[in-house]
Amino acid sequence: MRARGAELPAVARATVVSAALAAALCAAPALEGHKETEWAVLLPLAALYAVCEYAPRCPLMGRRAPGGAAALRPVFFPVLLAAACLLPPSAAALGALPGALAGRVEPRHASTRRMWQASRLALALFAASHVYGLLGGSVRQAVFPLALVPAVAAALAMCAVLGALDGWILVAAERCSPRTAWRGQFARQAGPHLVHGVTGLMMAVLWRSAYGPVAALFLLLPMCICSWIFAQYHRERTAHQATIRALAHAVDIKDRYTRGHGERVGRASVLIARELGMDEERTETLRFAGILHDLGKLGVPTRLLRKDGPLTPQERRVIELHPEYGHEIVRGIGFLGEARAAILHHHERMDGSGYPYGLVGGQIPEAARVVAVADAFDAMTSTRSYRRGRPVSAALEELERCAGSQFDPRMVAALVRALRRHEWPAAVSADLSHIPAPHNVPLEALDPQTPGPQARPSPSGSVSAV
Structure with missing residues (x-):
């Protein structure tokens, strides 16, 4: 929950207060001393979950993992679902409150965040316990595998309530569209x-067995191991992201004329990858490839990157070494995978006229063919200090014209389809204080990646991106 302004929107505050009141009504029967409240079960489970909330603060459990305790909290949901199986709805709702209220939250609007976390968990557990009871779930008379049906239904009910509430708070607090807020919530969780x-369910059965509550605690050991692995994964992912950001920032400092270009090429590469149905891991790799495709410019003399006026043939040959420089820089970075090949070959052309090796058609790695299209598209559509960007429609027409000779037609078609559904914001890569008025130089005569105040000729009938 993150409000954009200094104050939380009134709708978000009303949502939190309403959820808190509803949670209080759900838990009230247990607090009133309802005869079905089993305090001997409720208190240990509530205390156990409170301990679980504190566990992620331990360095071994990933204290510095992104999202802190909130990122690791779902690992301990079996404790809450055991309460849903062991306790009546009102008592189950009450069991989540101590841990949720004591858990770590972001400092901004901390009290509101705690109230929201406690309320959403209480409501979800109330629903889960109700569903478990309605389907005849009984820990004392559990017969496998039939006993799994009410337990699974209770877990799905909890998932549905949490997803609905989380989606609504995004709409209320961050003004997301409902489609964006709820899209994929249930499927992911x-x-x-x-x-x-x-x-x-296994915890609940052991809790009621002759072995007692102590035996149920042993099930937390694999969950703690999962938590530790989860934290390590996030820590490693954070390190990867930091590496990518540092390298991209270095390129932006080196070549001020194309500042932000790598990030945009990464976004366009993601659009193409998703349109082609690539999995998320490969899509992320292509995003890295797009961001770092010009990393080799770090090895090109700054005077050439910032030169005003046309490049000589010798200077152009020096700049055309940047894919190989980039590949050498990232050669030892294992997590980049096929992004390294994309960095090396993103200036190859389907007809074999590209560089550095003059590969033809299918010899060019698929990742490089994706980045080549994304690179040329952003080069044409982004405004630089020496010329204005072209409209998206004009850039796509140019890509389609060069498809087959310069670009892979499949990648071009994928980008065209993706941009029918996604807007592409106008981009400015450098200071506009001296930008010339729009001119009528044809797209094929532009050399979008080579800086300078005037258009530079490129090979006839192609989109050049040095």
Whole structure:
């Protein structure tokens, strides 16, 4: 929950207060001393979850992982689902409150965040316990595998309530569109919640067995191991992102004329990859490739990158070494995978007239063919200090004209389809204080990646991106 302004929007505050009141009503029967409240079960489970909330603060559990305790909290949901199986709805709702209120939250609007976290968990557990009871779930008379049905249904009910509430708070606090806020919420969380539901049922059965609550605690050991692995994964991912940002920033400092170009090429590469149905891991790799495709410019003399006026043939040959320089820089960075090949070959052309090796058609790595299209598209559409960017429609027409000879037609078609559904914002890569008025130089005569106040000729009938 993150408000854009200094104050939380009134709708978001009303949402939090309403959720808190609803949670209080759900938990009230347990607080009133309802005869079905099993305090001997409720208090240990509430205390156990509170301990679980503090566990991520330990350095071994990933204290510095992105998102802090909030990122690791779902790992301990089996404790809450065990409460949903062992306790009536009002008591189950009450069991989540101590841990949620005591858990770590971001400093901004901390009290509101704690109230929201406690309320959403209480409502979700109330619903989960109700569903478990309605389907005849009974820990004392559990018969496998039939006992899994109510437990799984309870976990899915919890998932659905949390997803609905989380989506609504995004709409209320961050003014997201409902489609964006709820899209994929249930699908992303259903799988983990199913695992949590089965583990929670196992905890509940052991809790009621002759072995007692102590035996149930042993199930937390694999969950703690999962938490530690989860934290390490996030820590490693954060390190990768920091590496990419540092390298991209170095290129932006080196070549001020194309500042921000790498990030935009990364976004366009993602659009193409998703349109082609590539999985998320490969899509992320292509994003890295787009961001770092011009990394080799670090090895090109700054005077050439910032030269005003046309390049000599010898100077152009020096600049055309930047894919090989970039590949040498990233050669030892294992997590980049096929992004390294994209960095080396993103200036190859389908007809074999590209560089550095003059590869033809399918010899060019697929990742490089994606980045080549994204690179040329952003070069044409972004405004530089020496010329204005072209309209998206004109840039796509030029890409289609060069498809087959310079670009892979499949990649061009994928970008065209993607941009029918996604807007592409106008980009400015450098200071506009001396930008010339729009001119009528044809697109094929522009050399978008080579700086300077005047258009530079490129090979006839092609989009040049040095």
